[in-house]
Amino acid sequence: xxxxxxxxxxxxxxxxxxxxxxxxxxxxxxxxxxxxxxxxxxxxxxxxxxxxxxxxxxxxxxxxxxxxxxxxxxxxxxxxxxxxxxxxxxxxxxxxxxxxxxxxxxxxxxxxxxxxxxxxxxxxxxxxxxxxxxxxxxxxxxxxxxxxxxxxxxxxxxxxxxxxxxxxxxxxxxxxxxxxxxxxxxxxxxxxxxxxxxxxxxxxxxxxxxxxxxxxxxxxxxxxxxxxxxxxxxxxxxxxxxxxxxxxxxxxxxxxxxxxxxxxxxxxxxxxxxxxxxxxxxxxxxxxxxxxxxxxxxxxxxxxxx
Amino acid sequence: xxxxxxxxxxxxxxxxxxxxxxxxxxxxxxxxxxxxxxxxxxxxxxxxxxxxxxxxxxxxxxxxxxxxxxxxxxxxxxxxxxxxxxxxxxxxxxxxxxxxxxxxxxxxxxxxxxxxxxxxxxxxxxxxxxxxxxxxxxxxxxxxxxxxxxxxxxxxxxxxxxxxxxxxxxxxxxxxxxxxxxxxxxxxxxxxxxxxxxxxxxxxxxxxxxxxxxxxxxxxxxxxxxxxxxxxxxxxxxxxxxxxxxxxxxxxxxxxxxxxxxxxxxxxxxxxxxxxxxxxxxxxxxxxxxxxxxxxxxxxxxxxxxxxxxxxxxxxxxxxxxxxxxxxxxxxxxxxxxxxxxxxxxxxxxxxxxxxxxxxxxxxxxxxxxxxxxxxxxxxxxxxx
Numbered sequence: 001x002x003x004x005x006x007x008x009x010x011x012x013x014x015x016x017x018x019x020x021x022x023x024x025x026x027x028x029x030x031x032x033x034x035x036x037x038x039x040x041x042x043x044x045x046x047x048x049x050x051x052x053x054x055x056x057x058x059x060x061x062x063x064x065x066x067x068x069x070x071x072x073x074x075x076x077x078x079x080x081x082x083x084x085x086x087x088x089x090x091x092x093x094x095x096x097x098x099x100x101x102x103x104x105x106x107x108x109x110x111x112x113x114x115x116x117x118x119x120x121x122x123x124x125x126x127x128x129x130x131x132x133x134x135x136x137x138x139x140x141x142x143x144x145x146x147x148x149x150x151x152x153x154x155x156x157x158x159x160x161x162x163x164x165x166x167x168x169x170x171x172x173x174x175x176x177x178x179x180x181x182x183x184x185x186x187x188x189x190x191x192x193x194x195x196x197x198x199x200x201x202x203x204x205x206x207x208x209x210x211x212x213x214x215x216x217x218x219x220x221x222x223x224x225x226x227x228x229x230x231x232x233x234x235x236x237x238x239x240x241x242x243x244x245x246x247x248x249x250x251x252x253x254x255x256x257x258x259x260x261x262x263x264x265x266x267x268x269x270x271x272x273x274x275x276x277x278x279x280x281x282x283x284x285x286x287x288x289x290x291x292x293x294x295x296x297x298x299x300x301x302x303x304x305x306x
Numbered sequence: 307x308x309x310x311x312x313x314x315x316x317x318x319x320x321x322x323x324x325x326x327x328x329x330x331x332x333x334x335x336x337x338x339x340x341x342x343x344x345x346x347x348x349x350x351x352x353x354x355x356x357x358x359x360x361x362x363x364x365x366x367x368x369x370x371x372x373x374x375x376x377x378x379x380x381x382x383x384x385x386x387x388x389x390x391x392x393x394x395x396x397x398x399x400x401x402x403x404x405x406x407x408x409x410x411x412x413x414x415x416x417x418x419x420x421x422x423x424x425x426x427x428x429x430x431x432x433x434x435x436x437x438x439x440x441x442x443x444x445x446x447x448x449x450x451x452x453x454x455x456x457x458x459x460x461x462x463x464x465x466x467x468x469x470x471x472x473x474x475x476x477x478x479x480x481x482x483x484x485x486x487x488x489x490x491x492x493x494x495x496x497x498x499x500x501x502x503x504x505x506x507x508x509x510x511x512x513x514x515x516x517x518x519x520x521x522x523x524x525x526x527x528x529x530x531x532x533x534x535x536x537x538x539x540x541x542x543x544x545x546x547x548x549x550x551x552x553x554x555x556x557x558x559x560x561x562x563x564x565x566x567x568x569x570x571x572x573x574x575x576x577x578x579x580x581x582x583x584x585x586x587x588x589x590x591x592x593x594x595x596x597x598x599x600x601x602x603x604x605x606x607x608x609x610x611x612x613x614x615x616x617x618x619x620x621x622x623x624x625x626x627x628x629x630x631x632x633x634x635x636x637x638x639x640x641x642x643x644x645x646x647x648x649x650x651x652x653x654x655x656x657x658x659x660x661x662x663x664x665x666x667x668x669x670x671x672x673x674x675x676x677x678x679x680x681x682x683x684x685x686x687x688x689x690x691x
Binding site for chain 1: 418422424468470471474475476477478479481482483485486487489490493494497616617620623624627656657659660662663664666667670671674
């Protein structure tokens with residue numbers, strides 16, 4: 001196979017991987033502090049993309065012309081809106097069920113996500129059809145043999161990696177990050193040490209939801225399209241990535257995200273005739289991986305407490 | 307507690323069943339725009355009143371005390387409603403769908419409610435049964451009764467593929483396995499051309515021992531809808547499934563399943579074979595879903611991937627949670643609510659997924675045991691508890 005083709009697949013695989021990893025990091029953050037799966041994360045992503053889109057439409061209608069200012073405002077609106085939404089979800093839907101069995105929380109967030117998805121489909125103007133997302137990034141393309149690189153792809157990949165790196169620095173190097181890690185390790189002890197448990201949980205949900213909003217906008221800018229079910233698909237993949245990586249471990253989530261993208265890409269490269277089966281292949285591989293490593297690749301080291 | 311020692315009479319349960327029967331029949335018979343709305347409004351007020359005043363609890367106690375007679379009465383009420391709807395194709399189809407979803411949910415209830423095994427791929431196993439029936443009925447001359455059994459067997463075998471991953475993982479990791487499988491199954495159906503791809507397959511109607519189910523039956527010059535045939539068969543199947551689920555629950559196996567659900571580690575220290583019990587619950591549950599799916603395919607005459615996506619799995623779980631996790635009696639009213647209401651209230655049909663999800667969210671927040679919570683096991687059924 002031509003090296004240019006291969007590079008092309010690597011590039012698109014990395015692009016997918018960045019988005020998956022950002023979604024997966026959200027899942028793993030929530031799991032870290034509360035030991036819950038917040039499946040509404042997937043639809044927070046959709047909501048973020050739609051809120052940004054609405055901001056764009058509003059600004060265009062108001063006659064604002066500068067693309068970068070518009071993009072910045074879209075991101076601010078999406079981020080702030082979703083951070084607030086994440087806190088509402090945590091405060092009113094997840095924290096009240098803290099002592100319920102894990103299945104109940106999972107079901108609650110699944111249904112909450114469904115409600116949000118349906119609300120977008122029904123109440124956004126013609127929301128059941130895919131909406132076109134504005135092309136705000138430069139689309140200049142460069143050719144090297146068979147490799148075609150668009151500027152927007154590079155910008156998106158760089159942004160994604162920078163965001164993930166920032167979150168990692170925040171968690172690992174700041175005092176608030178230390179508090180988050182303390183709550184993740186042992187909520188009770190963290191409380192005794194004077195950490196406000198609920199605030200930290202709300203902060204983590206705001207952070208994760210903001211990440212989802214960025215992922216949603218990035219996905220929209222890349223494909224120039226969002227639909228009410230965008231998040232569901234990304235969310236299921238992000239959930240798989242987080243679990244395969246090992247829940248509660250941020251690096252596991254990133255690894256899982258890139259692994260899933262790799263599996264999909266390999267399926268397309270290795271079996272071009274069966275490229276329609278790439279999701280089937282990827283999910284099968286995920287299930288097989290779970291057999292080999294039942295608690296994820298970078299799994300929780302502790303055994304179950306009885 | 308002298309009052310509690312007195313065995314409850316039959317009257318509350320009889321009244322409750324009759325009320326639910328009349329309510330459903332009215333709902334299905336009214337076709338104008340506002341009739342169903344009024345019926346639903348009155349029904350909702352009555353339900354809330356019954357839950358608040360304790361009448362629902364009384365009816366439930368009396369139901370539990372006279373289980374056999376009351377189950378027979380439920381079947382009789384169903385037959386009565388079938389006859390009342392004799393010529394109405396659509397209403398009978400909906401009742402059949404309620405019963406089939408009920409069978410699938412009885413299966414999922416064995417997994418989730420008794421054994422605590424999460425299954426977010428219920429629709430996949432339902433679909434496995436449907437597609438098996440579609441392929442076998444169109445391409446082979448197998449007797450149709452065997453095809454229905456084959457639907458269950460294929461679903462069970464397909465589920466067995468997941469046994470190893472399910473037994474190796476726990477909690478959220480196990481939930482992931484079934485979520486991934488459900489998505490994978492639907493994605494496979496959509497891209498596989500031999501199974502019809504996104505367009506799906508046409509399924510021939512059921513024919514048992516020369517009795518063609520797609521011909522309307524005539525009783526004394528009165529022509530009944532051909533769905534009447536299916537309704538009778540499905541009621542029979544649902545009764546069998548219900549009796550099996552109840553027998554399982556009341557047996558030692560059921561008690562062991564309860565132990566596994568409540569505390570796996572404790573169960574295994576008491577010598578229970580936890581993997582064996584989980585496998586049993588998972589396979590039996592999937593077989594139920596598969597048989598229901600096979601009948602569903604032959605009844606509707608058509609299968610397509612859209613019928614078996616992730617949101618259908620969620621609807622199945624929503625039915626179980628609404629009815630009360632682990633309570634087999636809760637399933638039928640919950641399935642009826644989830645399936646019939648949106649069809650009859652055209653104003654809300656478009657909003658049905660939104661309403662299901664909000665209903666489940668509200669139930670989890672305010673009434674976490676479901677509308678009809680599962681009762682404690684009674685060790686001496688012949689003695690008043």
